[in-house]
Amino acid sequence: MTIAAGAFALGGILLFVGLAGAALLGQSAGSAGGGPLFDAYIWRITRFTLLQASLSTLLAILFAIPVARALARQASFPGRIWVLRLLALPLGLPALVAALGLIEIWGRQGLLNRVLSAAGLEQPVSIYGLSGILIAHVFFNMPLAARLMLAGIERIPAEYWRTSANLGMGSFATFRFIEWPVIRGLLPGIAGLIFMLCATSFTLVLTLGGGPAASTIEVAIYQALRFDFDPPRAIALSALQVALTGALLLVLKLIAPAPLEGETSGRAIRRFDGASGLSRLADRIWLILAVILVGLPFAAIAYSGSKADLVRLVSEPAFHRALAMSATIALVSATISVAIAALMIRTERLALAQRRPGAAPRLFAGTIGASTSFILLVPPVVLGAGWFLLLRPFGDVARFAPAVVVAINALMALPFVHRVLAPAMATHAARTARLAASLGIGGFHRLLWIDWPGLRKPLFVAFSFAMALSLGDLGAVALFGSEDMVTLPYLLYSRMGSYRTADAAGLALVLGLLCLVLTVLGTAGEERPPEGKST
Template identity: 75%
Template sequence: MTVVAGAACLGVFVLFVGLAIVALLSLTGGASDDALFDAYIWRVTRFTLLQATLSTLLSVLFAIPVARALARRPQFPGRIWLLRLMALPLGLPVLVGALGLIEIWGRQGFLNSGLRWLGLAQPVSIYGLFGILLAHVFFNMPLAARLFLAGLERIPAEYWRSAANLGMPSRALFRFIEWPVLRGLLPGAAGLVFMLCATSFTLVLTLGGGPAASTIEVAIYQALRFDFDPPRAIALSALQIAMTGLLLLLLRHLATEPEEGMTGGRTVRRFDGASRIARLSDGTWITLAFLFLGAPLVAVLISGLEADLLKLARDPAVHRALLTSAAIALASALASVTMAAVMIRAAATATAPRHATSLSHGFAGAIGASTSLILLVPPVVLGAGWFLLLRPFGDVARFAPAIVVAINALMALPFVHRTLAPAMATHAARSERLTASLGIRGFDRLRWIDFPALRKPLLMALSFAMALSLGDLGAVALFGSQDMVTLPWLLYSRMGSYRTADAAGLALFLGLLCLIFTILGTANDSRPEGRKA
């Protein structure tokens, strides 16, 4: 039954994406022969690979020491708020985050003002490759760090006790205990960050500084929005999927999944990190992460407080946008988490030793690939395809809420899958045999065995998905109307009409909503996973 449900979810997923692509292709009947062979396309392809690779390396290299520092310091003051701060960039609308970065790193920002005060005439330019890398690290490093931290916190307490008894130094602890866990998480985290950077659109337009810093995603948008050449857009999408898919396949084969250690459920206590050097190193990384992430958000806060917040709070348009955003975010998050949990469980059941066949392994591989490759299908392609499909049925605005919810749920699926899959694998390794021997199945297993152990990653995944949907602008930009206005769309509209004070206030509202979601999703993060109350 679980496999059937997973197959149904996979079928809905493929059908939703496939119908949109077929609708665009059928408009003109096929791709033009020269769609991929002009100098501009090859130039944007090279730049896409360059900026995505550099952004991924910087994000992961920054995330690993930050995650290790947070794992070794489970009780320092403010830890829970730092974790919530690290979840905020994921859900912030890209425009809001970019404005915050410009306030700090821009020509008139805090950093350049300090440099001019020191007598340095050449300011730091946030536009171009540097700005794109900076913004990508701001948005993606916290995601990678939280994924790594979740894996480190699942290390059984017995490992640390044995390491302490053997007197293992810090280098040996990293090599034999932490690195096997990080190595198993690295391909998924790096692949997810790479896809986010390769498909970046709004950030490239905002901080790219010109045609020299364009990506494939920008070329797809231009093909649909300005040239209205769907075959070229589909061909570029296929190039993007093939290019990134090959890299993900390589990462998957290079990495090995860590073995899940058995545990007696003892309280996790780490005995390393007591030296002065370790404390200094951890404090430095935690402080750097706090300043790097906090400064742009504080800039957004200051700009927002300068707006007339009371006027915005009484604005009926803001009320409608808030309710619409909350409803779409909740519906898409529940759909994404449910779909991911069913598909993960179905893949695990299909590849169990008693069921394993070449067909079942192919099914599990299809599930894993689908949750990754969806990020490579631009929302503008999905939206345009479904717009064409629904146009014969009358006013497309009637279907807009359902389509926006579906697109947001699919776009959140990779994040939800990366959050739930390791936790569900660990839980299955520790409880599968026992529950099978006791004959606990169905709702009883879900209520008494699965949900108590998976409550924390489920809440985290739900908060991620809600924050992502809340900050979405791509799908709403195609289907938005007077009857369906979200907070990001209202923010974009106010910015377009030069009502910058209102836009700053709405950005603050969005940030506060994302903070509420992250508080709900990190309610138990003050205690690492495995600690007893």
């Protein structure tokens, strides 16, 4: 039954994406197109796409490793839970809002340049071009990588730390023999996810690229559909994007080591390697740098938003309608995304549960696992444009807009939800599957007594991630937005377009606060018990 349901979900995803692509190709039938599909400009932006995505991924991971270690080692300092919540905020923040906050800090008239100019330097930092894109991508993806690594480190059995302390292992030895094997197993998935996010980045590149010299394939796809309406070129560019990033994901999949799962008695984790003065100092430095990188743009957004007439803004009927629409779409899409991800993860595991699975089960399991990542390679503008063409013969497209936006948001959140749930479900299955089978516990009773207590925390985290992503989405809504369907990001975009900057800043602040509420709910279970006491 589970495998059949997983196959049905996989078929639904492929059908949803395939129909959108087919609609665009059908629209272009009989059209000569706008010229050659690939030219010197396309190859130049392809090189730039790969360069900026590779550098962004490398910088985000190099920064995330010491931050994740610091959070794992320093488990009880005051304010730790708020640092975790701060690191979760960029994921759900609309890219346009984040870009405005980054410009306030790193822009030509931003805080950093004002400080450096006071020191006698003239315009030493530029937020536009490759440097600005890298800063923005690290702002968004370093916290994501750090949280995923932290979740993996926290799943290391408590017995490992007790043994390392008994052997007198230092900080480097602990990292090499205990933490690094876990991080190394997570790196291919994390690196692949971040690379795809950076390679398909659209709003940040459009805002901070500074011109054609810093353009990406995603921007070229948008231009082909929005300005030239050249579907063959858009489809060809999408195929190029899928081929490039898909090849990288395949390489990462092949070199990824098998996950290491250790047996544990379930005792509370107590680490001994972060107690020295030097370790505490190093951890504090990395955490301070992370808080500055992530926190300053939010502070800039809060400062600009506080100048708006928030009382009038939140009293407007347009705001009430936008808030209700955003909350409804986010709730439904997050529920669908988490349910599909959990179903597909379990389906993949059951397909490989045989002692020697054949070629067909391995192919099916591989397709299930890859589908959650490859969905990121399909630009939302392609999905939205395809379904707009499909639904146009049935009358007013606005009637179908909420359902299409919910589906697109659920699919776009699927890779993030999968990255959160897959390691947690694998660890949970390794530790409970044999015992549950030996006791004959299955079905609803296993879900209630075993699975829910063990997976409640990652489920809440994944659900909050998915809701925050949907709440801040503008790509799908931009195509279907109308007077009857206005979300908070769409309302913010329209206020910016009409030069009502004060209202836009206030709406950006409201969106940031809503994302903060979601991260608080999602991280409610991340408070770790006092060391040495059992849970």
